[in-house]
Amino acid sequence: MADVYVVGAAQTKFGAFPDESYRTLFTEAFESAVESVDGEFDTDSIDEAYVGTLGVGGRQLGLSGPAVTEHAGLDGTTCTRVENACASSGTALRLAVLAIRAGVADVALAGGFEVMTDMSADRTRYWLGVSGETEWGRMSGMTFAGVYAHMAHAHMSEYGTTREQLSRVAVKNHANGAMNPNAHLGFECSLEDAVNSTSVADPLNLYDCCPTSDGASAVLLANEDVASSLTDKPVRITGTGQASDRVGLFQRQTLSSIPATRDAAEAAYDDAGIGPDDIEFAEVHDCFSIAEIMAYEDLGFCDRGEGGQYLESGATERHGERPVNLSGGLKSKGHPIGATGTGQVVEVFHQLRGEAGQRQVGNLSCGLTHSVGGSGGAVAVHVFEEGWA
Amino acid sequence: MADVYVVGAAQTKFGAFPDESYRTLFTEAFESAVESVDGEFDTDSIDEAYVGTLGVGGRQLGLSGPAVTEHAGLDGTTCTRVENACASSGTALRLAVLAIRAGVADVALAGGFEVMTDMSADRTRYWLGVSGETEWGRMSGMTFAGVYAHMAHAHMSEYGTTREQLSRVAVKNHANGAMNPNAHLGFECSLEDAVNSTSVADPLNLYDCCPTSDGASAVLLANEDVASSLTDKPVRITGTGQASDRVGLFQRQTLSSIPATRDAAEAAYDDAGIGPDDIEFAEVHDCFSIAEIMAYEDLGFCDRGEGGQYLESGATERHGERPVNLSGGLKSKGHPIGATGTGQVVEVFHQLRGEAGQRQVGNLSCGLTHSVGGSGGAVAVHVFEEGWA
Numbered sequence: 001m002a003d004v005y006v007v008g009a010a011q012t013k014f015g016a017f018p019d020e021s022y023r024t025l026f027t028e029a030f031e032s033a034v035e036s037v038d039g040e041f042d043t044d045s046i047d048e049a050y051v052g053t054l055g056v057g058g059r060q061l062g063l064s065g066p067a068v069t070e071h072a073g074l075d076g077t078t079c080t081r082v083e084n085a086c087a088s089s090g091t092a093l094r095l096a097v098l099a100i101r102a103g104v105a106d107v108a109l110a111g112g113f114e115v116m117t118d119m120s121a122d123r124t125r126y127w128l129g130v131s132g133e134t135e136w137g138r139m140s141g142m143t144f145a146g147v148y149a150h151m152a153h154a155h156m157s158e159y160g161t162t163r164e165q166l167s168r169v170a171v172k173n174h175a176n177g178a179m180n181p182n183a184h185l186g187f188e189c190s191l192e193d194a195v196n197s198t199s200v201a202d203p204l205n206l207y208d209c210c211p212t213s214d215g216a217s218a219v220l221l222a223n224e225d226v227a228s229s230l231t232d233k234p235v236r237i238t239g240t241g242q243a244s245d246r247v248g249l250f251q252r253q254t255l256s257s258i259p260a261t262r263d264a265a266e267a268a269y270d271d272a273g274i275g276p277d278d279i280e281f282a283e284v285h286d287c288f289s290i291a292e293i294m295a296y297e298d299l300g301f302c303d304r305g306e307g308g309q310y311l312e313s314g315a316t317e318r319h320g321e322r323p324v325n326l327s328g329g330l331k332s333k334g335h336p337i338g339a340t341g342t343g344q345v346v347e348v349f350h351q352l353r354g355e356a357g358q359r360q361v362g363n364l365s366c367g368l369t370h371s372v373g374g375s376g377g378a379v380a381v382h383v384f385e386e387g388w389a
Numbered sequence: 390m391a392d393v394y395v396v397g398a399a400q401t402k403f404g405a406f407p408d409e410s411y412r413t414l415f416t417e418a419f420e421s422a423v424e425s426v427d428g429e430f431d432t433d434s435i436d437e438a439y440v441g442t443l444g445v446g447g448r449q450l451g452l453s454g455p456a457v458t459e460h461a462g463l464d465g466t467t468c469t470r471v472e473n474a475c476a477s478s479g480t481a482l483r484l485a486v487l488a489i490r491a492g493v494a495d496v497a498l499a500g501g502f503e504v505m506t507d508m509s510a511d512r513t514r515y516w517l518g519v520s521g522e523t524e525w526g527r528m529s530g531m532t533f534a535g536v537y538a539h540m541a542h543a544h545m546s547e548y549g550t551t552r553e554q555l556s557r558v559a560v561k562n563h564a565n566g567a568m569n570p571n572a573h574l575g576f577e578c579s580l581e582d583a584v585n586s587t588s589v590a591d592p593l594n595l596y597d598c599c600p601t602s603d604g605a606s607a608v609l610l611a612n613e614d615v616a617s618s619l620t621d622k623p624v625r626i627t628g629t630g631q632a633s634d635r636v637g638l639f640q641r642q643t644l645s646s647i648p649a650t651r652d653a654a655e656a657a658y659d660d661a662g663i664g665p666d667d668i669e670f671a672e673v674h675d676c677f678s679i680a681e682i683m684a685y686e687d688l689g690f691c692d693r694g695e696g697g698q699y700l701e702s703g704a705t706e707r708h709g710e711r712p713v714n715l716s717g718g719l720k721s722k723g724h725p726i727g728a729t730g731t732g733q734v735v736e737v738f739h740q741l742r743g744e745a746g747q748r749q750v751g752n753l754s755c756g757l758t759h760s761v762g763g764s765g766g767a768v769a770v771h772v773f774e775e776g777w778a
Contacts, residue, residue, distance in 0.1 A: 001491065001492060048631075049633075054450070054451055055444070055450065055472075060522075060636070061443070061444065062443055062472070062474035062475075062762070062763055063472075063473060063474045063636050063762055063763050063766040063767060064472070065472075065473065065767075066473075066633045066634075066635075066636050066762075066766040066767055067522070067636045067766070069633065070633075070634075070635050070636060070640075070766075075633070075634060075635050075640075076632075076633065076634065076652070077633060078631045078632050078633050078653075078767075079473075079633045079767065080471060080473055080480050080484070080631070080767070081471070081472045081473060082469060082470070082471060082472075083444075083451070083452075083453070083454075083470045083471075083472055084452060084454065084455075084468075084469055084470060085451035085452045086451075091469050095469070095484060095487075097491075098484075098487050098488055098491040098493060099487055099491075101490075101491035101492070101493075102390065102486075102487040102488075102490035102491040103390060103490070104487060104490075104629070104660075133449070133456070240493070242437075242467045242469070243465075243467050244438075244455045244458065244459075244464070244465065244466060244467050244468045245455075245459075245464060245465065246455075246459050246464045247449070247452050247455050247456045247459060251459075251464075263465070264467075271493075373451070373452055373455075374451055374452050377452040377455040377456070377459075378452060378454075378455055378467075378468065378469070
């Protein structure tokens with residue numbers, strides 16, 4: 001089975017870009033990814049491309065993968081659009097890994113995009129609703145923030161997680177994002193501001209919610225033969241895991257955990273031959289503050305129910321034992337849905353190579369990305385390690 | 390690399406089913422596929438599922454893959470939605486093959502669905518338009534029939550392809566579909582009726598166009614270990630190929646050919662270690678009559694420009710040298726977009742096993758499926774052979 005390496009990774013700035021289209025954003029991310037490769041990268045060498053997008057709004061809905069790769073100059077490159085809601089490009093990454101492992105590609109592209117800020121708030125709420133369960137959930141008036149509000153209520157009630165612990169997710173991630181020039185909301189926030197902000201869906205307030213953003217990201221993968229000709233700072237994908245669960249929260253066994261994260265993480269750890277203790281840092285899917293706290297538990301960073309205390313202990317701060325969301329996460333960096341999964345890889349790639357600039361945290365050798373679709377109907381987890389196989 | 394076998398395949402009847410939902414249709418196809426397996430098939434053994442759908446209309450748009458697999462009882466099974474327009478489940482099939490080859494799955498499900506008949510003609514035209522190029526093509530008034538009408542004009546002008554040859558595609562495929570109880574338009578048509586029917590987009594008339602349909606299909610794949618425990622009538626996928634091209638027709642080098650079909654076929658033939666002469670029968674993507682004629686040429690069944698004569702020679706009739714669309718094809722069997730690619734596999738599976746009932750054509754050992762997204766922005770080609778590796 002071919003080993004898979006990340007040889008380049010980049011994202012656009014995430015934010016509101018009324019003068020850009022989904023095509024220009026994807027092209028910008030792709031071209032930056034090509035520039036990030038150490039050696040001379042031939043774009044004609046890309047055998048397969050996987051592009052994640054939810055397809056928010058009224059843009060190209062059929063063939064939206066080939067529609068962006070052609071604009072990036074890859075009109076002859078085999079391309080597939082992948083959609084697993086907010087895990088779309090987390091899933092695209094996995095498919096690119098499988099294409100190389102299966103031997104149909106020596107070099108593969110995984111990426112994603114979304115344009116969300118050109119819609120009214122009502123339209124955005126509609127489109128995000130479709131990432132929840134449509135037939136019963138959304139039709140009964142459930143918003144997407146409402147889905148995670150139910151989870152937060154359950155977690156607070158079962159484990160005593162506090163309002164302040166939720167807000168500390170925002171404070172930490174904004175502190176990280178303030179150092180990231182690509183962040184949508186690249187400013188710090190105080191605990192007081194986070195605790196006291198406007199309610200969105202009780203108990204979640206504005207600072208518990210990530211923004212809706214425009215943006216794109218792209219990751220270039222290669223087998224060892226190609227990677228060794230391009231770089232002497234290898235970053236290897238050693239574990240890939242994906243799992244699904246009921247789409248609608250009302251059909252789950254638990255509201256205070258995302259079982260598909262546990263299953264995907266177990267698969268990724270098995271694949272990599274490691275355990276959660278080996279993960280030194282992670283980019284996790286903090287679409288809402290409670291999501292990051294549940295991720296700590298479901299990824300095995302702490303015991304079930306202890307996510308709030310784990311956060312409060314400082315373990316996941318940038319100088320803690322296991323920094324989480326050094327990029328700022330979805331909360332501060334932004335969440336252009338289809339761009340988010342491969343966007344996480346950008347931070348891991350730079351941190352493992354010691355190239356994260358002012359965000360760099362010492363010498364890191366093993367990181368993880370965690371990408372959640374909807375409220376956990378699909379989850380992709382990947383493990384990255386520094387060095388050759 | 391693990392060899393990949395088809396151990397089960399089924400589809401719903403294609404047609405207009407106002408009392409069914411996309412979930413009940415998919416479940417019906419999946420359960421029929423399970424029943425089609427020779428041995429006792431454990432649905433818990435499915436490691437990965439890939440589901441193709443364009444997502445026509447206003448249904449579950451995020452996580453529409455997991456939304457149907459959960460309804461089919463596979464709520465714990467890793468699931469990814471794939472969208473390459475009309476090649477969505479042709480692409481899903483390829484991904485399921487890669488998952489087994491890459492070793493992350495021993496057993497995989499590929500399938501697809503679409504519900505199209507609950508929309509007004511105007512909405513259908515809109516949604517089909519999104520499979521063409523949206524920003525310039527559709528916005529300038531191009532319909533999807535219009536896209537293929539341009540191709541037909543070009544082919545007639547460059548190669549002398551005739552009105553009657555186009556109509557003979559319909560006559561042949563309806564004759565086949567009349568023997569298929571799952572066909573949407575399961576009736577025969579005369580050459581006179583086909584030639585003289587109402588114009589849709591000149592030169593294409595009603596009988597040059599496939600219907601819009603509701604339906605679902607599902608294919609169960611397994612590696613050799615599992616397959617050998619389930620059946621002694623093996624059908625192996627020996628070749629997978631996929632390619633892309635510019636989404637918009639106005640950006641192509643040629644209008645009288647689909648280059649992505651040529652590229653995907655070449656990749657599939659290389660993968661299988663065969664050539665077009667080895668293909669005994671095929672299910673090709675005849676969304677419009679001209680598409681089947683171009684497919685003959687692009688798949689290498691005849692020389693460029695000779696598709697019309699090749700058809701007229703009777704070569705692709707059910708008792709010809711290389712029967713094409715024994716199922717009735719998209720033209721007669723119907724075209725529920727996401728269900729079409731894996732729907733083609735159903736016919737190939739039964740023909741290779743000698744179980745196609747009144748449609749069975751002698752002893753066949755090598756067949757092909759050809760799935761086109763849009764006007765060729767993405768194409769998937771697969772080669773199937775009878776017997777163990």
